[in-house]
Amino acid sequence: MPEVAVLDHDAVLAAVSPRAAIDATREAFLRHRRGEWVMPAKVYLDASPHGDFRAMPALGDGLAILKWISSFPRNPAAGLPTVMGVLLVSDARTSQPVAMLDARSVTALRTGAVAPVAARALGREGAASVGLVGCGLHGAWAARCLAADGYGPGVCFDPRPEAAEALASELGWRAGTREEALDADVVCCVxxxxxxxxDAGDLHPGQHYNMLGADGPGKAEATIGAVASCALFCDEWAQASHGGELTGAVEEGLVERDRVTDLGAVLAGEAPGRPGPEAVTMFDSTGLAIQDLAIAAAAVAAWRDGRVAAQTVTL
Incomplete structure (x- = not known):
């Protein structure tokens, strides 16, 4: 068996810049929309009361991936990350294993990259200021990717003031209150x-909301009333309606399929985006395997081109 590359957390982040992640993520949505990249539904494996595991396969451009990732909210109390896992990359023509990547960094990059992709497609013309609610790993990468795409200045809020202050200092933004963050042109809840x-009372005309945190059953960052008050978009209806920000409003009968537009359809020019300058748009991101494929493919290309070093193992 040939050697398999192993890219750790730092190697993945060195291999794929925020700009490259944004471009790759946008292209992934378009490829999936055209049927060139495919993925079955995400599989959840409950591990209550600790958390859950998710298995996420995808195939495209000669590669097949499987991301095995967890969400264990109690981990930080034990000094461990909430999200951990591994992403396996195989040659789609021979099935030969190609690489193993740290799934935490891949997830952070693709979660962050979708923020400016959605904001460009759905935000009002001239939108610039950013409000960030949640400054953990994924929130930090959402902010970095938005900054790399020309957004800012921004306001960072987190219950841990030191996290908000550190990220704000890094980007030249400022730390502020939740209310100040929710006043921005583009708001990311992570x-x-x-x-x-x-809540619905926090919404202001012309805003765009990226809801990036509710990625599984039982999670929500917005009230049902807030969700139902917006022009709604999602990464994939099947996931978002059963385990995303839309779920509560769907279960209450306030939101049906015809009220929600897929981001890929907007990017491909097959569906309208923002209804008007005064509308409040909301994008529900649950995280797709094709996004992981995009980041993994970029990381593998960087390794093959010698732009990043990796360990190797023989299976």
Whole structure:
């Protein structure tokens, strides 16, 4: 068996810049929309009361991936990350294993990259300021990717003031209150989804909301009323309606399929985006395997081109 590359957390982040992640993520949505990249549904494996595992396969451009990732909210108390896992890359023509990547860094990059992709497609013309609610790993990469795409200045809020201040200092933004963050042109909520941070009364005409934290059953960052008050978009209806920000409003009968537009359809020019300059748009991101494929493919290309070093193992 040939050697298999192993890219750790730092290697993945060195291999794929925020700009490259944004471009790759946008292309992934278009490829999936055209049927060139495919993925079956995400599989959840409950590990209550600790958390859950997710298995996420995808195939495209000669590669097949499987991301095996976890969400264990109690981990930080034990000094461990909430999200951990591994992403396997195989040659789609021979099935030969190609690489193993740290799934935590891949997830952070693709979660962050979709923020400016959605904001460009759905935000109002001239939108610039950013409000960030949640400054953990994924929130930090959402902010970095938005900054790399020309957004800012921004306001960072987190229950841990030191996290908000550190990220704000890094980007030249400022730390502020939740209310100040929710006043921005583009607002990104990137919390664990265990409690609501956005209500209908927080919405202002012309805003765009990226809801990035509620990525599984039982999670929500916004009230049902806030969700139902917006022009709605999602990464994939099947995931978003059963385990995303839309779920509560769907279960209450306030939101049906015809009220929600796929981001890929907007990017491909097959569906309209923002209804008007005064509308409040909301994008529900649950995270797709084709996004992981895009980041993994970029990382593998960087390794093959000698732009990043990796360990190797023989299976």
């Amino acid at each position: 919390t664990p989804g265990a409690e609501v941070v956005l």
